[in-house]
Ligand SMILES: Cc1cc2nc3c(=O)[nH]c(=O)nc-3n(C[C@H](O)[C@H](O)[C@H](O)COP(=O)(O)O)c2cc1C
């Protein structure tokens with residue numbers, strides 16, 4: 001990739017100020033978009049090849065095209081700023097370091113789909129981001145980048161920042177809409193409730209991730225051809241046992257090994273053991289997969305349901321007890337399950353009970369089959385992807401790290417920990 | 423039980439006016455109430471319901487779904503220690519043990535002087551500073567056990 005742009009200005013302390021943003025070419029993309037017809041803007045985004053960065057990787061331009069064009073139909077734009085996938089922190093970084101980029105992307109997207117009202121569903125714990133974003137929004141209103149007649153174009157868009165209240169499931173798009181309507185964040189049935197058809201207040205709604213909309217601002221500023229030449233950049237959140245955890249901008253399809261290297265590699269004296277390539281909803285992959293490209297293309301990363309997801313690479317070194325990691329992961333899904341469907345609500349509880357006894361030295365030989373069986377019972381049976389996120393880590397560790405489970409069960413102790421602390 | 427102030431009610435009405443449907447302001451309204459009253463006592467929930475013209479049962483049901491609403495008194499400063507994978511890998515257990523020891527409380531409890539409440543949290547989207555925690559609105563990390571006294575000292 002020739003240059004980094006999503007992160008180019010994140011170290012500039014004044015980037016959140018409108019004047020500084022403008023002096024660095026900010027709102028150029030919006031200016032260009034407003035000179036085009038809305039359909040042309042959508043085409044430009046579609047041609048860029050941009051796929052949503054919230055986790056599902058759906059084509060952004062295509063998604064916008066599902067919304068009806070009829071100007072008489074009220075449409076909404078909703079921004080998913082609820083970032084909660086374990087290991088993911090790139091949206092928070094963008095919100096805190098380049099808030100006007102998001103606002104620019106919002107106005108462009110709103111214009112493309114014909115919305116006059118946008119809502120940003122912001123994670124409650126993002127206190128710093130909230131302050132900076134509200135300040136940037138006020139500046140944008142004051143200078144005619146939001147509100148009525150944006151930059152003399154006749155286009156009107158209002159933006160309101162709404163709040164989450166602590167619920168991972170609210171990041172799922174239909175649960176987010178429920179939450180934004182002031183209800184319990186429980187997913188809606190799809191079909192019929194695809195947001196583009198029946199979204200917020202049952203109106204057609206485009207729902208996009210923070211990073212996705214920042215890409216949109218750059219695509220319009222520089223043109224889709226330039227963007228494609230950059231090699232489809234993506235933000236990787238790298239954490240765990242690496243030397244320099246952080247957000248890295250690299251082309252889509254970079255191998256796990258290269259992403260790991262960008263983050264400084266493993267810590268001294270430690271060896272790579274395994275990783276989650278796409279947040280904890282992905283399967284855990286061992287060393288043999290280090291040269292796998294990190295891409296949405298399922299033929300590449302799909303090992304036991306592993307995936308790029310939110311592009312959060314969580315790296316584990318040879319001191320890691322895999323049984324403990326999976327146990328903690330399942331506990332997370334148990335605690336965050338909305339309780340709507342049985343396989344997820346009950347399955348996560350049963351699985352954590354089995355892990356508890358294995359980790360407390362009371363595991364039984366038949367527990368491994370039991371874990372596999374419960375995971376099977378959850379596969380393809382859950383109402384939403386949260387429940388479906390549990391089996392991949394179970395299947396992959398039962399396959400690649402089975403000996404660790406067996407050792408725990410046989411000896412009631414952890415040899416990995418013992419070796420690491422020897 | 424003090425009533426919600428007029429200022430809080432005005433703020434709730436301002437939030438309601440931001441949305442085409444007033445119920446969309448509910449989460450924000452509950453935070454306004456919680457910040458003023460400290461706790462979402464049933465009487466406070468009832469007042470939020472009244473201002474928003476929503477059934478009290480609906481407001482209670484919604485509030486009970488989310489992790490960040492409080493139904494019993496807590497300390498002045500909420501400590502949230504992330505225990506999700508990235509922080510687990512980086513030793514959040516040690517930081518948590520130290521906190522429990524220094525505060526003399528278990529997870530979920532409040533110090534007798536009402537200063538701190540200790541909780542664990544799921545990923546707070548700041549894994550670059552794992553192991554991390556939040557105290558009130560502030561992020562701290564990477565948290566080394568030996569820094570904990572100094573960090574706690576900033577909160578009175
Ligand atoms: C359990 C669950 C949690 C999710 N959390 C988030 C999130 O925090 N942020 C996000 O942008 N997308 C999240 N998603 C994906 C959204 O449902 C949705 O696909 C995305 O926001 C669409 O935006 P995009 O097309 O721009 O990626 C989550 C999905 C699931 C199933």
Ligand code: SF4
Nearest residue numbers: 339340341344384387
């Ligand atoms: S899979 Fe889990 S989170 Fe999703 S609807 Fe079912 S219970 Fe709720």
